[in-house]
Amino acid sequence: MNKLIDMMEKYADLAVKVGVNIQKGQTLIINADIATAPFVRLVTKKAYETGAKLVHIEWTDEEVTRIRYDIALDESFHHFPSWRAEMMEKAFQEGAAMLAITSVNPDLLKGVDANKIANLQKAAGEATKAYRKMVMADKISWSIVAVPSKGWSAKVFPELSEQEQEVKLWEAIFHATRANLDDPVQAWIEHKDKLSEKVAFLNDNKFKALHYKAKGTDLTIELPEKHVWIGPESTNENGVSFIANMPTEEVFTTPLKSGVNGKVTSSKPLNYGGNLIEDFSLTFENGRIVSYEAEEGYETLQKLIETDEGSHYLGEVALVPHDSPISNTNLIFYNTLFDENASHHLAIGNAYSFALEGGKQMSDEELEAAGANASITHVDFMIGSSDMDIDGITQEGKRVPLFRQGNWA
């Protein structure tokens, strides 16, 4: 148990120094469930030790969330308080960094009316648009790390006892985030360098399109002229670097909104607002989703796609080798932070402006003209598998093998 606490401290250190990379005199906002308090306190300690001026915690409580869905009147779900959104916006304008601690029980909203979930996501999406845009454009430093909750641990390790479940999930997280190594900070430097090589290769080649082939998938994704491949390291507007996702194994860019054609089949379940969508496929014509199927959670998938016009298009294309510390755990984490980093994935919805040349400075109109999709939502879904091949298609129409049987060619 002491070893676990040592590791938690290492992980908290990694989150503060490598993840958000907190600066002296800066404010850190932490989003966390109250069940994760022991870890939040470690992060708070590390942040103040590193010279943070203020650590402000935006606590949530899953039980309170569920009580609302079970009891509140329908009108409650059309409402998100503007004063909360404005608070975050102001804090970010003052240069606060944000650390999100994800611990969500994948079954939290099981049985909840999908309309309520969709309505609230929509209301929240609209109300929080301004500050989420600041996050998406890397105006501020931000990072996401994960902490086991009872519900989440039980979902990943249903066969174990309650106590074992949480320890086991902690171990998987330490493994996936390299926090289990002797010098996690050094390990992250090496990991960043390796991914950066891939990023340089892809940016040098400036492929016109990618062609995906696997069981159930035959998909072509064109890339905008100004697309930029992005690796693990981000830089905020003050030039401070940070790692937005811990773990991260992906390199990604923005797809051409109108340039997606063919069919793609998911390779892992998608947890959307607490409901699972499984074994689903999407068919695209000129970028738009024109039909879709799902073995499980069709209604949830429908709500997602019908969120707004932009949720009918893609906003992210990400390449992830099939071999990685996360993949090799052979676990389904039921948590996008992990599962997306174990597999090639795409995202429905909003594109990251920083994945376009000069995109951070573009207006909404300029982003659209550059081929980037806009939506109030951004939801990753997994498509990679050990049998997936991907070719890059050059501006001259030449095919370059990028992935064969799941790994870099």
Add this chain to the structure above:
Amino acid sequence: MNKLIDMMEKYADLAVKVGVNIQKGQTLIINADIATAPFVRLVTKKAYETGAKLVHIEWTDEEVTRIRYDIALDESFHHFPSWRAEMMEKAFQEGAAMLAITSVNPDLLKGVDANKIANLQKAAGEATKAYRKMVMADKISWSIVAVPSKGWSAKVFPELSEQEQEVKLWEAIFHATRANLDDPVQAWIEHKDKLSEKVAFLNDNKFKALHYKAKGTDLTIELPEKHVWIGPESTNENGVSFIANMPTEEVFTTPLKSGVNGKVTSSKPLNYGGNLIEDFSLTFENGRIVSYEAEEGYETLQKLIETDEGSHYLGEVALVPHDSPISNTNLIFYNTLFDENASHHLAIGNAYSFALEGGKQMSDEELEAAGANASITHVDFMIGSSDMDIDGITQEGKRVPLFRQGNWA
């Protein structure tokens, strides 16, 4: 244990329906420590059942608070984020109600540098001035209730086991708030009526001054011409009634800022920012504190009095009979909500504008002209005892016995 949960539910019901008196479609903001989550969830449930649109919880964590005091740099304590204050202000402008759940460990800040505490209280006091003014003027519905925390329970019942401590403190709280009765809501109606009779008597008499006499106390407090005695029931700007303190046994009004003369000695310890001040006395001349002593916590008392100019004057005079459910527990709760309602008390600092005729509509200048004190702080301290006599002095100089040996004459 089941009985305890039943009682907690009754108490939650009382807080929602009698305390803040939540209205259909209203937003409820709850301030609570994460350790009180089981009770917060009951309140949330009751509030949604009663038709609240949104229950927003502003969680705090005592351990995080303490970590900050122990580790953060000095500059941290000169800072309170304006975006948090503005959030509350906006929410109140939209008509949100506020329920504060107090559970603070009286020893939380033991050993912390008193400068840090004073600096942060000052920074917070200034930043939150606007929204606290809305609360103090009863623009919104608000209420304070209490929940045992480990630290608090241990302080009140040091001789019991940890588990017994919490149960015992719950029982004392239920007793003091009448939540232990068969029909607490009805009991509160009767209690309100009884206190309202006293309020009517005092307002009919419009005393010019009160004269306090007890061991260590010989004090005259003049009352402003426009003073109004206030009972347990308050009314917000929409005409909705609420009970700001549960429990409440007091009737109170605003003293004349410049009209306090003589010496008063405390009868219970004062917990200020986590530090105790004990056996202290204050000497007044024309309203101002001109000297003070304390057996314990002199430095803390000094910080309090030196907060600003207004913290050298009184802002509240409250009458509480020596016999009441709270007094009769014979406990020191180390929590103002309870201890102030077991004893006559005064408050250093800001006056309640609603305790003056037309005061809610007065500007700062008009309030000053009417004789009300202004400060960023408002701290109650206890002066009542079984040997205290109080006379009312009429406009004509006649003495009317109000209290003899601690109880209504």
